[in-house]
Amino acid sequence: MPNGQCEQRHAKEQQRMADIKKRIANHPCFCAKAHGKYARIHLPVAPACNVQCNYCNRKYDCSNESRPGVTSRVITPQQALERVKLVQEKLPTLSVVGIAGPGDGLANPDATLRTFELIREHDPNLKLCLSTNGLMLPRYAADLVRLGVEHLTVTMNAIDPAISASIYKWVALDGKRYYGEEGASLLLERQLEGIGRTVELEGIVKVNTVLIPEINGTHILEVSKKIRELGVFIHNIVPLICKPEHGTYFGEIGLREPDTAELDQAREAGTAVMGSFSRVMKHCKQCRADAVGLLGQDLELNFQEVGQ
Ligand code: CLF
Ligand code: SF4
Numbered sequence: 545m546p547n548g549q550c551e552q553r554h555a556k557e558q559q560r561m562a563d564i565k566k567r568i569a570n571h572p573c574f575c576a577k578a579h580g581k582y583a584r585i586h587l588p589v590a591p592a593c594n595v596q597c598n599y600c601n602r603k604y605d606c607s608n609e610s611r612p613g614v615t616s617r618v619i620t621p622q623q624a625l626e627r628v629k630l631v632q633e634k635l636p637t638l639s640v641v642g643i644a645g646p647g648d649g650l651a652n653p654d655a656t657l658r659t660f661e662l663i664r665e666h667d668p669n670l671k672l673c674l675s676t677n678g679l680m681l682p683r684y685a686a687d688l689v690r691l692g693v694e695h696l697t698v699t700m701n702a703i704d705p706a707i708s709a710s711i712y713k714w715v716a717l718d719g720k721r722y723y724g725e726e727g728a729s730l731l732l733e734r735q736l737e738g739i740g741r742t743v744e745l746e747g748i749v750k751v752n753t754v755l756i757p758e759i760n761g762t763h764i765l766e767v768s769k770k771i772r773e774l775g776v777f778i779h780n781i782v783p784l785i786c787k788p789e790h791g792t793y794f795g796e797i798g799l800r801e802p803d804t805a806e807l808d809q810a811r812e813a814g815t816a817v818m819g820s821f822s823r824v825m826k827h828c829k830q831c832r833a834d835a836v837g838l839l840g841q842d843l844e845l846n847f848q849e850v851g852q
Contacts, residue, residue, distance in 0.1 A: 768818055
């Protein structure tokens with residue numbers, strides 16, 4: 545590429561980063577500096593899921609963003625709106641409304657989109673945030689951005705279907721289940737397409753990757769490289785949580801969790817690829833699908849009056 549074009553491209557990317565940094569300034573997950581100051585609420589409106597991760601037990605919340613062992617009661621979009629209004633009265637630092645399960649938001653598109661629509665009409669200043677496995681993102685990226693869902697998380701554990709095939713038992717699309725590498729390739733293809741489309745539409749994307757030392761331990765760097773190329777803003781590498789009592793496939797076969805040194809090492813390597821400290825998340829609390837409050841300091845609120 546000629547020098548002039550290269551400089552132009554670099555300047556455009558710098559401008560994009562500066563713009564993203566402004567937009568994430570009060571998002572406690574996307575911006576490390578914001579996490580002690582701003583709170584989020586998760587609305588558990590999405591019970592179903594369209595993939596089966598081997599570290600997940602469907603009795604619990606989506607393990608892509610939560611620790612197994614806690615469950616959320618599902619609520620309707622209207623109840624979700626009432627919950628947000630109630631929390632806003634008690635928590636003036638509330639800046640983000642997210643949907644993170646207990647299944648996958650986009651496997652429950654009607655409830656998820658309706659909830660975002662109601663919250664957007666109620667208060668245009670609240671940031672809207674969705675966490676998804678990405679399978680249905682190509683179909684809904686435009687709807688999400690149109691509704692003002694500017695913050696999107698896609699859980700992507702590998703960019704090689706031969707590796708992902710050990711992580712996902714099946715992937716279901718339009719009424720059909722796909723297994724092994726076929727399912728893994730389908731998921732990967734759609735994750736890449738969905739992320740690309742969201743970035744194109746100026747959504748801000750985070751990728752979560754579950755560090756499973758015996759499966760993707762040496763591969764995560766490749767995920768960082770790929771997502772940086774796609775324009776993803778931040779990489780969140782979280783540890784596999786896997787105990788026999790969680791009733792997951794990985795728990796049953798005794799797959800080990802990473803130790804702190806392995807997690808630190810993966811995050812450091814990711815930082816080198818992503819280009820700066822602020823582009824690898826290190827403060828994730830793997831919170832549950834109905835969490836409310838500052839990260840790591842969840843409030844115990846009684847929601848009886850707004851539909852348990
Ligand atoms: Fe929720 Fe996720 Fe939005 Fe944050 S959580 S949907 S991006 S508002 Fe945050 Fe919780 Fe970690 Fe998720 S600490 S599990 S990264
Ligand atoms: Fe479980 Fe989430 Fe995976 Fe679905 S995407 S199987 S809810 S961890």
